[in-house]
Amino acid sequence: MRIDLRKAYQLQEIIAIISKEISENGFTDEDYCLYSHEDMLTPEVVCYLETYPTISSDDKDVYPNFVVMESLELLYYGEQFEDVLMNVQSQIEEPTTDEYISALDYYSKHDVFMDFKSQGGRK
Structure with a gap:
C-alpha cells in the first residue's frame, strides 16, 4: 500500500489509493485506523492513518502517541x-468518491452496509 502513517491526506486520496488496492488485490492486511480532527466525512476532510489503539489492563483504549498529541x-x-469500500465495489461497477463516502457515513450511523439499490442509488 502506498500510504504513509502519520501523514495528512484528504479522505478522497485515501479512498482512491485503498479502493484501487482492494480492487486489484483484495484486502490489504495492513494494520491501520483512520483518524481525523473532523467527524463529518467529505472528500476534502484531512485524515491520517495510524496503528490501532491497544487495550490497557483495565480494558480502556490506549491510542498511539501521534493520535493523542x-x-x-x-x-x-x-x-x-x-x-465498506469492498461492499461498494460489489454493488457499483465504478464507484465515485461521493458514493464511497455515502456508504462510509451510512455504515457509521447504522452499523450495516448501505444497499444502493434500496437507497435509490445506481448499480
Missing part, C-alpha cells in the same frame, strides 16, 4: 473501512 478522533478501523 494531534487530538485526533478515530473515524474507522482499517478492516471496517476496507469492508
Whole structure:
C-alpha cells in the first residue's frame, strides 16, 4: 500500500489509493485506523492513518502517541473501512468518491452496509 502513517491526506486520496488496492488485490492486511480532527466525512476532510489503539489492563483504549498529541478522533478501523469500500465495489461497477463516502457515513450511523439499490442509488 502506498500510504504513509502519520501523514495528512484528504479522505478522497485515501479512498482512491485503498479502493484501487482492494480492487486489484483484495484486502490489504495492513494494520491501520483512520483518524481525523473532523467527524463529518467529505472528500476534502484531512485524515491520517495510524496503528490501532491497544487495550490497557483495565480494558480502556490506549491510542498511539501521534493520535493523542494531534487530538485526533478515530473515524474507522482499517478492516471496517476496507469492508465498506469492498461492499461498494460489489454493488457499483465504478464507484465515485461521493458514493464511497455515502456508504462510509451510512455504515457509521447504522452499523450495516448501505444497499444502493434500496437507497435509490445506481448499480
